[in-house]
Amino acid sequence: MNASGGRRATGGGSAPPAPPAPPAPAALAAKVRTLGPSMTRSMQRVAEAVAGDPAGCAALTVTGLAELTGTSEATVVRTARLLGYPGYRDLRLALAGLAAQQQSGRAPAITTDIAVDDPIADVVAKLAYDEQQTLADTAAGLDTVQLGAAVAALTAARRTDVYGIGASNLVAQDLTQKMLRIGLIAHAPGDPHLAVTNAVQLRAGDVALAITHSGSTGDVIEPLRVAFERGATTIAITGRPDSPVTQYADHVLTTSTARESELRPAAMSSRTSQLLVVDCLFVGVAQRTYESAAPALAASYEALAHRHGALRGVAGDRRA
Known part of the structure; x- marks a missing residue:
């Protein structure tokens, strides 16, 4: 299963879904931050180069960028495709667009990490900037086709189960409370065993939604797998679009994360972007109902x- 949605092909002559459009230039830096941790080290060097100097890299051929990063042309092309571009030519166009935005002042600079000895005023300023950038990155990278499909499934569902552990369970609770207030049946079991036993009761016409930043949380993947096999429509909200949880997701909604630091790990900063996606889902459902x-x-x-x-x-x- 992947971000294009739909279950694995089981035969038949239906046409494959159209490939998603390449990310807009403004979303490129967000894609690098989101996908970087899951890349190989050589691909990370390419991604870091294009995000750090989009103008310089836009002027390079695929051979030139491979030489600059000490990698191969194949690695450069694979990195471009992982970032969502059909080929290196499309990535160069996005780099040129991002460079133009930065020169005009519309693209913000990268903030610095919070230090142990930072004054509290600096902590407030850095956190506020990171939160704003996380929301902007998530909005820029959110696939609205997948979002619309997820909204349609939630609107029509007989019942919705939402799975999340730790900080992600707080987000799961937020969504279910919103849905309950507009008269929809929704549950967010915090206990992993209860989540699986609930998932067993789902069927076609129900929805199961998993929230996991890493996309590899076993206690979230397992109930989603059970729900998937029971025929429920499945949705994943994750910061890793190529992670294990997406194997069992009909629809994948990708989030961004503020820069991870020693004092603010990804598991904490991811909640901001998850809440944005949850709000988008809820408002979409409220509009339709x-x-x-x-x-x-x-x-x-x-x-x-x-x-x-x-x-x-x-x-x-x-x-x-």
Whole structure:
């Protein structure tokens, strides 16, 4: 399974899906950050070179870039394809576009890591910049075709299970709470055993959604695999589009991550981009179910307001 969606071919004469469009120039740096950790060292050298000096690399032939990075022409072409470009020529065009954006000031520079002795004001500024860049990178790299397909599946689902462990479970809980407030059935089991036993009950017409930045969390992959085999529509939100979890995903939504540092590992910084994707999914579902979603949201607001008013009244009586 891959980011183009759809289950593995099981025969028949249906035409293969059209290949996804190459990433826009603004998304190139985000792709390098997202895919870099999963590349071979030689491919990382190519990726780091093009991200660090897009103008200089745009002027090089495939042979020139291979010589600059101490790799081979085949490695350069493989890196271009992994980044989402059909070939090196397409990557050069994107590099030229990125260089033009940087020269005009529209493309931000790379921030520095947070140091142990940074003043708190610098910590705030660096974190705010990283959060903004993470959101921008995720938005630039998000496949809206896959997003639309995922929204359609969630909208039509009889029931949705969302799997996540640790920080990703917080994101899973966020999505299910939103869906419950518009009258949809959704669960986010935090226990891995419960997740698998829930997945066994899924069938065609249900949705299972896995959230894992690394894409290799076994406790998330296993229930998604079970749901996939039971015929449910499966979705993966991950920072690694070539990771094991995508084998069992009909639709893959890729996230970006702020620069990892000693004080802020990827598992923590990934939550920002995951929440953006979750919000996109929820708003898309709410749009499609507006006639029922709007009254459900109003009813939940009214119920909460009534509860808060009752609690204030009890507190007032106690003070009296």
